Amino acid sequence: MRTSPAQLKLGQPPARLLAIVLGILCVITVILGLSVGSTGFEPLLSLGSDPVAAQILWDVRMPRTFGALLTGGLLGLAGAVAQGLFRNPLADPFLLGSASGASLGIAVLLVGFGVSPVATQWLIKLGLTGAAFIGAVLAVLLTLSLARGVQQTLRLLLAGVIVGVVLGALSSLLSLTRPDILQAMQAFMLGSTAFVSWSACAIMAIVWLACTAAGIAFAKGLDGLALGEATATSMGLPVSTLRAVLIAILALASGTAVAHTGLIAFVGLASPHLVRAIVHTRHAWLLPLASLMGALLLSLADLFARGLLAPQELPVGVLTALLGGGYLMWLMNRRGVTRD
Amino acid sequence: MTKINTIPNESRLALETRRLTVNRDNVMVLNDLNLTISKGSWCALIGPNGAGKSTLLQVLAGILPFQGEVQIFSQPLQQLTTRIRAQRIAWLDQSPVQSADDLTVYDVVMLGRIPHQAWLGGPSAADHAAVKHALTLTHASEWRDRALGTLSGGEKQRVLLARLLAVDADILLMDEPLANLDPPHQADWLLLVRELVAQGKTVVSVLHEVTLALYADELIIVADGQVRYAGKRDDPSLHREIENVFEHRITIYPVGDRWVALPTLA
Numbered sequence: 001m002r003t004s005p006a007q008l009k010l011g012q013p014p015a016r017l018l019a020i021v022l023g024i025l026c027v028i029t030v031i032l033g034l035s036v037g038s039t040g041f042e043p044l045l046s047l048g049s050d051p052v053a054a055q056i057l058w059d060v061r062m063p064r065t066f067g068a069l070l071t072g073g074l075l076g077l078a079g080a081v082a083q084g085l086f087r088n089p090l091a092d093p094f095l096l097g098s099a100s101g102a103s104l105g106i107a108v109l110l111v112g113f114g115v116s117p118v119a120t121q122w123l124i125k126l127g128l129t130g131a132a133f134i135g136a137v138l139a140v141l142l143t144l145s146l147a148r149g150v151q152q153t154l155r156l157l158l159a160g161v162i163v164g165v166v167l168g169a170l171s172s173l174l175s176l177t178r179p180d181i182l183q184a185m186q187a188f189m190l191g192s193t194a195f196v197s198w199s200a201c202a203i204m205a206i207v208w209l210a211c212t213a214a215g216i217a218f219a220k221g222l223d224g225l226a227l228g229e230a231t232a233t234s235m236g237l238p239v240s241t242l243r244a245v246l247i248a249i250l251a252l253a254s255g256t257a258v259a260h261t262g263l264i265a266f267v268g269l270a271s272p273h274l275v276r277a278i279v280h281t282r283h284a285w286l287l288p289l290a291s292l293m294g295a296l297l298l299s300l301a302d303l304f305a306r307g308l309l310a311p312q313e314l315p316v317g318v319l320t321a322l323l324g325g326g327y328l329m330w331l332m333n334r335r336g337v338t339r340d
Numbered sequence: 341m342t343k344i345n346t347i348p349n350e351s352r353l354a355l356e357t358r359r360l361t362v363n364r365d366n367v368m369v370l371n372d373l374n375l376t377i378s379k380g381s382w383c384a385l386i387g388p389n390g391a392g393k394s395t396l397l398q399v400l401a402g403i404l405p406f407q408g409e410v411q412i413f414s415q416p417l418q419q420l421t422t423r424i425r426a427q428r429i430a431w432l433d434q435s436p437v438q439s440a441d442d443l444t445v446y447d448v449v450m451l452g453r454i455p456h457q458a459w460l461g462g463p464s465a466a467d468h469a470a471v472k473h474a475l476t477l478t479h480a481s482e483w484r485d486r487a488l489g490t491l492s493g494g495e496k497q498r499v500l501l502a503r504l505l506a507v508d509a510d511i512l513l514m515d516e517p518l519a520n521l522d523p524p525h526q527a528d529w530l531l532l533v534r535e536l537v538a539q540g541k542t543v544v545s546v547l548h549e550v551t552l553a554l555y556a557d558e559l560i561i562v563a564d565g566q567v568r569y570a571g572k573r574d575d576p577s578l579h580r581e582i583e584n585v586f587e588h589r590i591t592i593y594p595v596g597d598r599w600v601a602l603p604t605l606a
Contacts, residue, residue, distance in 0.1 A: 087439035088439075217459075217460060220454065220457075220459070223443065223447070223451055224451055224454055225439075226437070226439045226440035226443060226451075227433075227437050227439075227440055227448075227451060227500075227503070228433055228435060228437060228439075230398065230403055230431075230433055230435075231431070231433050231437075233403045234401045234402070234403050234426065234429075234430070234431040235426050235451065235452075235454045235455055235507075236422045236423050236425065236426030236427075236454065236455045237454065238422075276442045280442050280443065280444050280447075280487040281442075281443075281444075281447075282443065282447050
């Protein structure tokens with residue numbers, strides 16, 4: 001029996017309802033996103049009659065709108081996985097060093113251009129996205145090797161912090177030697193959906209589907225881990241395998257997101273919190289809900305980033321950092337008041 | 341090595357250790373420890389802090405590596421499949437659980453059914469029945485829809501106890517199960533253990549409340565990683581050993597047909 005009356009009474013209707021509401025809000029945001037461009041807001045229907053406008057809609061607005069949605073989805077999912085895996089509500093998707101790895105990847109690529117014709121040819125093939133993704137994955141692998149595997153959560157956390165700081169310092173050092181790359185580096189650090197193409201959307205959609213499916217398949221393990229690793233082991237859960245799979249999901253989702261849109265802060269951290277503030281549910285629901293919440297948050301942030309000062313555009317990462325920081329301040333105060 | 345996936349019921353002993361040794365961070369926590377615990381009994385482990393009681397319980401739960409022999413119903417613990425071990429032995433940790441605060445009480449208790457469920461499968465009717473029964477036994481049914489984090493320490497402890505009961509294991513290992521429980525619920529716990537033992541289950545609990553431990557069928561005194569003494573609750577030698585191991589800072593007095601341990605202040 002898969003679903004009993006008891007299950008229906010317990011949290012699932014709110015979770016399902018929240019999923020529907022978030023889904024509807026995402027659709028509305030996408031429609032609004034398609035209607036906002038450098039000329040400000042234009043009703044979507046009026047764009048169809050003008051071939052140039054239709055071209056802009058198809059080539060520019062659609063991929064970046066869906067790109068924001070998918071990046072947010074990946075970050076929300078990765079945030080929920082990170083917080084469940086590390087049993088820490090402040091864990092974020094870049095905890096294992098993927099962001100600084102991606103940043104170093106980009107710095108190496110930019111510095112490497114023009115060093116030799118062969119190197120330049122290879123670097124062009126790799127592209128910014130490829131370099132950022134490889135940097136992110138290598139950084140996570142470096143964290144794993146420093147932590148000597150996935151056995152100890154605290155070791156993993158510390159190794160992630162060390163890798164983050166050291167790789168960040170290396171990127172800064174590279175930027176100092178070649179001041180001409182500073183502008184490109186800054187664009188990456190601020191985060192933007194402006195460069196997302198249809199092929200990037202396709203890659204992100206495939207990774208999102210794979211990571212969500214794997215996350216839901218291992219959700220029962222994440223629930224078990226909430227009682228502590230020793231209790232999870234006593235319940236027969238394969239804790240080491242579970243950690244390895246969850247870290248793979250985390251690395252793939254955060255690496256793919258950061259490679260395509262740069263550093264976008266707080267979406268991964270705040271999305272699971274927002275979901276948990278609305279419903280109390282198991283990870284089988286929390287993961288897709290946090291993903292939907294992330295998709296909605298980043299789509300909204302992207303909409304504001306493009307629409308607030310049109311035709312000027314704000315970097316979306318700056319907007320999410322401001323909004324996310326504000327949210328965390330509020331959360332901290334609320335918790336402080338509750339405890340007192 | 342072939343793994344064992346069924347356990348015969350003939351064994352008289354639920355648990356047995358021979359020359360059990362455990363090293364943690366290069367410190368010998370258990371040292372050649374030998375004990376036997378009968379099936380269908382309640383055994384209380386007592387001893388000073390750092391004696392190795394919790395480590396012993398973790399070894400018996402199959403979650404800590406060890407040297408020597410551990411037998412569960414006369415079968416070597418290492419040879420049991422993970423699933424059979426998790427179905428037959430349930431363990432309650434003494435550490436407070438905070439990371440499950442966002443799960444509902446019902447979902448937390450349902451986690452006890454993981455050893456009975458397929459990896460990708462949902463809960464069965466039997467799982468729901470076991471969870472409801474466990475919630476009833478611990479008087480926690482009324483909070484079933486509440487988040488664990490909204491409960492008090494004692495209420496949380498009762499939910500975690502319900503999670504343990506939901507496993508429906510033959511051996512229940514409880515590390516300081518009375519932590520945070522008020523006197524009426526401590527009494528409820530004693531009644532619950534009596535009922536579990538009457539059903540043929542074996543309960544092993546680490547207790548610091550010596551007076552309550554003196555309700556157990558058998559007490560095992562653990563000190564310096566070894567069994568100092570094992571005996572029935574009415575055994576005068578056991579009482580003397582308890583007073584000794586706690587450096588005569590407690591004295592055991594008879595009250596009716598029971599025993600009470602009181603602090604020695606002089």
